[in-house]
Each structure stands twice: as C-alpha cells, then as structure tokens.
Amino acid sequence: MAPSAAPVLEVHDVVKTYGGIHALNGVSLELLPGEVHCLAGENGSGKSTLIKIISGVEKPDSGTVVINGRTHRHLTTGDAIRSGIQVIYQDFSLFPNLSAAENIAMLSELADRRRISSRSRIRAAARRVVEDLGLRLDLDADVADLTVADRQLIAICRALVNDAKVLIMDEPTTALTHTEVERLFTIVRRLQERGVAVMFVSHKLDEVLEISQRVTVLRNGAQVASGAAADHTPRTIAKAMTGREVSDERLVGEVPPDAPVLLELDRLGRAGGFSDVSFALRAGEILGITGLLGSGRSEIAEAIFGIHPADSGTIRVAGTERRIRSIRDAVHAGIGYVPEDRLTQGLFLDVSIADNMIAASLDSYRARGGLLDRRRVRDSIADLFRRLRIQAPNVGAMVRSLSGGNAQRVVLAKWLDRKPAVLVLNGPTVGVDIGSKEEIIAILREQAAAGMGVIIISDDIPELVTACHRILIVHEGRVVSELTGDEVDAHEIQRRMAA
Amino acid sequence: MSGRLSRLRGPNNEGLLVAVILVVVVAMALSSPAFFTAGTFFALVRSSMVPLIFALGVLMVLISGGIDVSFPAIAIFAAYSTVKWVIGAGADPGPWVIIAIAMLVGAVLGLVNGVVIARFRLPTLIVTLGTQSIFKGVLISYIGSVYISAADLPDSVNALAGSHLLDVSGGGYLHFMIVPVVVVAVLVALLLSRTIFGRSIYAIGGDTEAARRVGIDVVRTQVWLYVLVGALAAFGGMLYVILGRNANPQSIVGTELDIIAAVVLGGASIFGGRGSVLGTVLGVVLVQLINNNLVLLGIPSTWQRAAVGILLLLGVGAQALGARRPNGHSVDVEPPLEREEVAA
Numbered sequence A: 001m002a003p004s005a006a007p008v009l010e011v012h013d014v015v016k017t018y019g020g021i022h023a024l025n026g027v028s029l030e031l032l033p034g035e036v037h038c039l040a041g042e043n044g045s046g047k048s049t050l051i052k053i054i055s056g057v058e059k060p061d062s063g064t065v066v067i068n069g070r071t072h073r074h075l076t077t078g079d080a081i082r083s084g085i086q087v088i089y090q091d092f093s094l095f096p097n098l099s100a101a102e103n104i105a106m107l108s109e110l111a112d113r114r115r116i117s118s119r120s121r122i123r124a125a126a127r128r129v130v131e132d133l134g135l136r137l138d139l140d141a142d143v144a145d146l147t148v149a150d151r152q153l154i155a156i157c158r159a160l161v162n163d164a165k166v167l168i169m170d171e172p173t174t175a176l177t178h179t180e181v182e183r184l185f186t187i188v189r190r191l192q193e194r195g196v197a198v199m200f201v202s203h204k205l206d207e208v209l210e211i212s213q214r215v216t217v218l219r220n221g222a223q224v225a226s227g228a229a230a231d232h233t234p235r236t237i238a239k240a241m242t243g244r245e246v247s248d249e250r251l252v253g254e255v256p257p258d259a260p261v262l263l264e265l266d267r268l269g270r271a272g273g274f275s276d277v278s279f280a281l282r283a284g285e286i287l288g289i290t291g292l293l294g295s296g297r298s299e300i301a302e303a304i305f306g307i308h309p310a311d312s313g314t315i316r317v318a319g320t321e322r323r324i325r326s327i328r329d330a331v332h333a334g335i336g337y338v339p340e341d342r343l344t345q346g347l348f349l350d351v352s353i354a355d356n357m358i359a360a361s362l363d364s365y366r367a368r369g370g371l372l373d374r375r376r377v378r379d380s381i382a383d384l385f386r387r388l389r390i391q392a393p394n395v396g397a398m399v400r401s402l403s404g405g406n407a408q409r410v411v412l413a414k415w416l417d418r419k420p421a422v423l424v425l426n427g428p429t430v431g432v433d434i435g436s437k438e439e440i441i442a443i444l445r446e447q448a449a450a451g452m453g454v455i456i457i458s459d460d461i462p463e464l465v466t467a468c469h470r471i472l473i474v475h476e477g478r479v480v481s482e483l484t485g486d487e488v489d490a491h492e493i494q495r496r497m498a499a
Numbered sequence B: 001m002s003g004r005l006s007r008l009r010g011p012n013n014e015g016l017l018v019a020v021i022l023v024v025v026v027a028m029a030l031s032s033p034a035f036f037t038a039g040t041f042f043a044l045v046r047s048s049m050v051p052l053i054f055a056l057g058v059l060m061v062l063i064s065g066g067i068d069v070s071f072p073a074i075a076i077f078a079a080y081s082t083v084k085w086v087i088g089a090g091a092d093p094g095p096w097v098i099i100a101i102a103m104l105v106g107a108v109l110g111l112v113n114g115v116v117i118a119r120f121r122l123p124t125l126i127v128t129l130g131t132q133s134i135f136k137g138v139l140i141s142y143i144g145s146v147y148i149s150a151a152d153l154p155d156s157v158n159a160l161a162g163s164h165l166l167d168v169s170g171g172g173y174l175h176f177m178i179v180p181v182v183v184v185a186v187l188v189a190l191l192l193s194r195t196i197f198g199r200s201i202y203a204i205g206g207d208t209e210a211a212r213r214v215g216i217d218v219v220r221t222q223v224w225l226y227v228l229v230g231a232l233a234a235f236g237g238m239l240y241v242i243l244g245r246n247a248n249p250q251s252i253v254g255t256e257l258d259i260i261a262a263v264v265l266g267g268a269s270i271f272g273g274r275g276s277v278l279g280t281v282l283g284v285v286l287v288q289l290i291n292n293n294l295v296l297l298g299i300p301s302t303w304q305r306a307a308v309g310i311l312l313l314l315g316v317g318a319q320a321l322g323a324r325r326p327n328g329h330s331v332d333v334e335p336p337l338e339r340e341e342v343a344a
Ligand SMILES: Nc1ncnc2c1ncn2[C@@H]1O[C@H](COP(=O)(O)OP(=O)(O)OP(=O)(O)O)[C@@H](O)[C@H]1O
Pocket: A018, A019, A021, A022, A023, A041, A042, A043, A044, A045, A046, A047, A048, A049, A050, A090, A391, A392, A400, A401, A402, A403, A404, A405, A406, A431, A433
C-alpha cells in the first residue's frame, strides 16, 4: 500500500521538561500509514521521551498527540494501546517473574478487556507470533532466566501480538544478530504493506537507512532535520545529529614490541561453550573478538571474568597463573568486565551516578581507619564525569533518569575507576550514538596507551576495525581466524566470518 | 542444581517445604507416640485456619510488591464492631450475614489502605503501620474495649462455633469452618492464577512501571487488591471470634510477623512478584506444627519463637540461593559482586 495522505499519528509542538532539563523542546512530526519513519539523535536527544509521550507513559508539559484524527489531552497507556499503538521500549519493560508466553500475550489480554486468563489462549497467542517471526524461544521460561537477546525478542513479540496500527521500536536490535535483524525487517516490511505505520529508533545508521522512508533527527530535544531517507547517508545523519563531522577512521598505533604480556590464555575451554582458546594480550593493545551470536564469544569473556569459569586450560595475568573460579578472583587478578546488558547487569538504577561510578572500587578509597577518603572519591567522580562527558544535571542524578547511551558511559566509568590491568568489554557501544561511540573508542585508546590491555567483544565490525590492533574470529567455540595489521578490514572480516 | 532437583523443589520452594514438614512430622512421631493421632491432626488443622486466612491476604500483598501489617487491626476492628453492633441491635441475622457485614467493614478499611497507597504512591509498610494504629485507636476509643464472652455472643454464632464436620471417637473433631476456609483458599488460588486481575498483581509486583506500560490500571488494581485483602482480614477476624467464642478488641493485633513469616517461608518473595497459595498453606502448616508440637521433641516451648525465626531465615536463605542458581545465562552477574564490594 502506498502511503496515503491522512496521518495515523500526529505530534504537535510537544514540550517536556524534567526538572530544569528540556528533554523535548517543541517537536512535531507525523506518521503516515505504511511508512517507516526513523527517529535519529544523539544519546539524550529526547527520542525515548518522545516515544513515551506518544504511548501515554509520560505527560507532555504542552503540545498534543493526535491518533487517527482524535486529539488526546490525557492519553493513558491503555488508550494508546487500544488506539493501535504498540511500543518496543528501550528497556524492554518486561516482567522478569512471568513466563515468556505471558509476557508476550498479557498486553493483548488486557487490551481485549478480558477478565479470565487462559493459559492455553496465552500460549497459542504467544506461539503464533513466535512462529511468525521464525524464532525459537522457550515460552515457559521465566524472563529473568533468559539472555538479553531473548528478552529483546520477547519485547518484539509482545509488540506484534496485537494488530498494531502504529508500531514504535526504540532500539529494538541492540542485542540481536544479523539474521534476527533481517527477520525483524522482513516482518516490518510485511506490516508496512498492510498499512502499519512504523517508527524506528536505532544508532545503527546503515540499518536505519535500509528500512526507512523518512528520517527525523533530534538534537537536544529539538528537531534539526526531517526529510526523505533517500536524501540521506549515514554521514549526513551523523552530521545533523552531532553538528560536526564524525570520523570512523581506523586509528590504531603500534603496540611497542617490548610491551609486557598482561593476559595469556592457554588452551582455555569450557564444556558446551568453547574449547582450545589461546591468545596473549599485551599492554597497550586493543584486541577485538567477534563471531556470530552463540559462537562462544561472550562465553570466553565470561570465563575470563569468572562468571562461568573455564573448566580446562590456564589463564595467566601479568605472567602469573591465576585460578579464576569466581568474579571475585577475576577482580583480584586485575580484570574488569563491562557486561552486555548494561541496564540490568551493570548498574543500580535507583542510585546516583556518583555512587554507581565508585561502587566497584570502594576498597581503593579506604583512608586511615577504614573510612572513605571523601575528597579523593569526589575528585575521581568529577574527573570521570567530565572525561566521559555524561549528560546529566549533576553526579547526584539517578541512573534511571539517564538516556540509554549515558547509562552506558556510567558503566564504563565504574570500571575505569577500578583501574584494571585488563578490561574486557562486551558490546561497549551498543545503543550508543555515533558521536559518543567515537568518544568511547577514543577513551579506550587512551586507556590502552596508558598501559591497559583492552578486549572488545562485539559484532559491530566497523567499530572493531576503527579501534582494534588485532581481531580474533570465533566460530563454534574455537578461534578460527586472526587478523592483524592491514588485514583488519571490514570486508575481510565479513569474508572470513562467512567462510 | 540439576534440572530434576529444581523441579522437585517447585517454583516457590514448595517441594522443599513438603520435605521439611515430613522431616518434622517423622521426628515428632518418633519421639512421641501421642503425636500420630487424629486428634493432633485436627488440632493442627484448627489452629491453622485463622492464620491461613490472614496469610492469604498477606500473600496477595507480597506478590504485588507491598507489605501489609494492618490486617490484624482490620480483622479485629471489623469482627468486634460487627458483633457488638449486632448484639446492641438485639438482632441475630445468622452467622453468614454477620460475616458478610464484617467483610464489608473490612473492605472499607482496606479501601483506606488502598487509596492512600495507590493514589499517593507511599511505601506500603509505612502506610499500613499508620493505618494499623489508627484502626486500633478508633476501635478502642470509639467502638468499645469490653470483652464479649460466649454468653453474650449471638446464639447463631455459638451454634456455628459448636458445629463439627467430623467427629472421631476417642477425642478430636474437624471443625465445620474448615469448609469455608478451604473454599476461600481455592478461590484465592484461582483468582491469582486464572484471572487477569490476579495476573496483574503478579505483573505489578514484577515491575510496576512495565505494568503501567502494558496498560494495566495500576492504581485501580491496587485499590481493589487492598479492598479484597481487607475483606479477607475481616473474614479471618470473624473466624477467630467464632472459633474462640469471644470477641476481644485487644486480640489478634501483634500476630502479624508470624503470619508474614509463614508466607515468606511458603516461598513468597519479599521483593514482590512471586508466591503461591500452595506454598502459603505449607508455610502456615509448618509454623503451626512447630508452635503446637515442639514440646513433643523435648524442646521447651519458650523456644517456639526462636524456631520460627530460624525457619524464616532458612526460608529466605533458600530464596536467595534460588535467585543465584546458575542457569547457564549471564543473568544477574554483577549485583552479588557489588553487594560484597559495598559491604567490604
Ligand atoms: N525520568 C527522568 N527524569 C529526569 N530526566 C530524564 C528522565 N527521563 C529522561 N530524562 C532526560 O531527558 C533527556 C532525554 O532522554 P531520552 O531518554 O529521551 O534520550 P534518548 O534520545 O532516548 O537517548 P538514548 O539514545 O541514549 O536512548 C536526557 O537528558 C535524560 O537525562
């Protein structure tokens, strides 16, 4: 169906402030049936806030939301859902204590205003979407026991369980593999043919341009660009977002040949995860590990950090063999780990930025008598806050109030504050905007230059190419390929991964 | 933990509880032949009835992510004021009408809790601590502080108090009120597992903000929940009056921690979102078993409370272990570390 004239959703002059911060400063946009509209913007530019206003989660200070020609003054989440608006929230908003099936189907049960909950109906509804998407999910498992990727898939399924007229997706692909993203896009195109209007938020600009017809760019809560996707390239969008040229140039120096080896894995293995993994990481080096989801790339990292310890082989840190059976062992050995799922694993959401930053390193601030050296604590918090350019009114703000990308910087700050010898990062720039990504990589380079060993686990190939001296490709639990120097190139990596 | 073991343990530790109860029963039976009689069993049932009704209310509140300490005050307020009013009016509308009136009174008191908690988003513990004192104060100062004995209770109540479902020769009987108690337990179980209202309570306990986002009317659900829990507490209060054949405005209040302990022991999470009626029944039975029969094991009765306390710690400990069970995924990786670190 070609986009017809009457918009299904209009937003007029929406303003939203939190305390003193203008999250949205008079934003207007409209969504036509059958179009995919991309919303782009740096971390904290107001994308999620706009979405929450459209779905009735937040009330705007001023401005209106019009759905199907009806102006809503006091839109509730229930109204929005019954008007056909479905949202995949950035934080998934799932129920950890309920089964996958119930998470998927509860929304439609509520929208139908049912009173009796039927397990068979719930299962049938959930299975229908899951099969539609061609997924394999354990529908009976509690969501708390699932991986991040599975949770994201469940959030997607939930948004598709009802026949939506408007589908809004706030970074729906952060934890997904390439094939899953392709499947999602197939579904999106199918919905589009049925006349569903789709709003899509992502920091992966190639992805955005592949799927969308129109692009709106926000910067600091204001609309700075809006137009046909065909008129844009990742570069022009990045420029509109940041107001400057952004580079993703490969910038890696030489690792000094006499740099000491910080971490050495010798035939490390874990039954069911990976086997025979050996490599050495030197001070100042940034090593990339990539592979498809399920290849064992995350498992290697989790073994190094003692989350799921290895059951064969050895780990040496700075020349001494270390038995890493727990996270505690790893931390004592001088290893830091930034996990995949920043929102639920890395942070205390209802605690201030400052407290989160120093949570992992309190020990090092012990003054005489076991008390905290407050002055030093304050100084390093201020330093990290500035260096990582975290956007928040002050360090006392709760992490929950941060935008996704800024929360990610807090996780990073927390580990940098521990000054580990080796820092392992799993998807360090997932959900981080293109400008901040550049900055985070610059920070990692800086840390490496100062003598840290850095391992980046990622499926963002351009990012690996930009940052890493060396890249290992993992396939079915084994390191199948190693690229160094000039071999590190996006096409070459893709070629070897496909092989 | 192996898959089969964790399945036996049940989603809320029910399996573990059954095992503990069996161990206690066997220990008691071995140490005292007097234990294994119908009389002991019926006494256990009888002493579990009132706590179970209260526990069901506490269970629902815990699942929703709250904690309620006002139910004993609601129970005695509703029961005492209803009985006193009926006696004063000189009427005897029959026990079921009296129970219904009391439940209405309880519902109104629950509404007070619900409105304050849901509309003003205040912490449930603080609110119910406050309302508990208010309800108790109003009861004693405005409604009455006089003990009502069996002689003054309406005849129909006394008649119900003496009705047995089953008599066993050689002592012991099963009280008739077990019937409505079982019915209520089954209804609560169905409400929690088979209605959208019940599932919404789990959802709210799991993540209140997410509940709002899928279109659950959180305020309305919470208000109704507390109304229901108020009515349930009132039923427990009437049950107490009927079984004890007296109405004492000073009674019941003070038992809240034992009840909450039994529910937590029954696998309900103090953080909300988890709990089952089956587990709660088992938790109540275990606590009563200990309260009634610890002497049989040669342990002085002064140790009763300590024993309940130890059980509670074990129950919460089992929950914490369950939350940390390795499941092959990278879920909750960091919090344990950080807790250690912060404590260090
Ligand atoms: N509940 C809240 N309390 C206070 N400030 C908030 C709250 N929610 C959002 N903000 C602020 O509003 C601004 C916009 O945040 P928003 O989450 O909309 O950003 P975003 O564009 O979605 O970013 P990201 O790409 O990182 O997800 C940020 O500065 C954020 O700190």
